[in-house]
């Protein structure tokens with residue numbers, strides 16, 4: 582058989598490996614009560630308002646969604662104080678990132694991102710035949726001066742995840758401001774703020790405040806994380822309307838489904854759910870990092886809802902032993918982090934299950 586071959590850009594792409602589903606682990610090991618703290622999801626679930634709105638909307642599933650998400654666009658643009666034309670929605674923020682890559686890069690162009698930056702950046706870059714230019718992250722944090730030094734005439738997109746996944750680290754205000762001042766106007770700076778609602782630090786730069794300075798910036802956010810709607814798939818990008826109108830040409834029709842639009846509109850009204858999630862996360866992060874310190878397990882400073890831990894040895898044995906304890910965390914070998922695991926902050930009960938599990942597995 583001589584089946585069709587993929588294009589050469591796709592040929593050596595390594596597929597994205599998601600966190601292991603709870604049901605799969607319980608089925609494989611014949612256990613119950615397992616916890617998944619592997620995909621940076623909201624452990625409290627979605628907002629009850631979103632759940633209700635989605636449930637009531639299912640009878641309309643025979644209809645195509647509003648491809649332009651009019652009501653959601655109106656609601657979100659009012660909330661953010663921006664023009665509706667500056668918004669684009671996607672099937673998760675991954676879709677928005679992919680649309681940006683397909684809109685602005687062609688084979689031979691270059692994209693710059695950090696060594697341990699979110700893994701979707703290398704995937705979308707390679708898929709369009711562009712070249713990945715990697716900036717080292719020795720302290721797990723993006724180094725924007727180094728990234729700037731790698732700009733060439735071929736650079737089209739610079740990806741900055743702030744905070745970054747899987748490291749949990751953040752770029753501060755001064756460095757971000759310096760970078761935006763110094764980046765050429767015609768390079769797209771994609772600031773991925775999937776976790777921005779979780780950040781408490783005063784030094785955190787809100788990239789939306791830098792949109793009116795003539796630079797090509799797109800801020801990308803999602804309903805998958807603090808809003809607890811990962812399963813519905815909805816993300817969005819905010820940029821100058823010329824940037825957005827070019828991306829609209831590439832966007833698939835109906836790429837945000839009707840339930841996600843309805844769920845997101847309702848979730849935006851549930852400030853209490855967001856505050857409760859933030860509180861649980863702040864307390865959980867404090868608890869988990871304190872316990873890690875007691876156990877002498879180094880971790881990267883986290884500004885978000887997960888923490889990257891360094892076991893100092895091949896982490897797969899620990900990962901597999903934790904699975905037997907009913908605790909699913911996330912290996913991050915695919916990022917070149919060969920001695921690390923990423924642990925999402927869960928409910929207090931889930932956090933304790935992780936702490937007790939790792940104590941047992943490491944014999945501490």
Ligand SMILES: Cc1ncc(COP(=O)(O)O)c(C=O)c1O
Pocket residue numbers: 620621672673674675676699742744745746773775802803804805811814815816
């Ligand atoms: C930094 C970052 N960006 C984007 C995403 C994509 O999220 P989604 O496509 O669910 O919006 C994730 C998900 O893990 C992420 O960590």
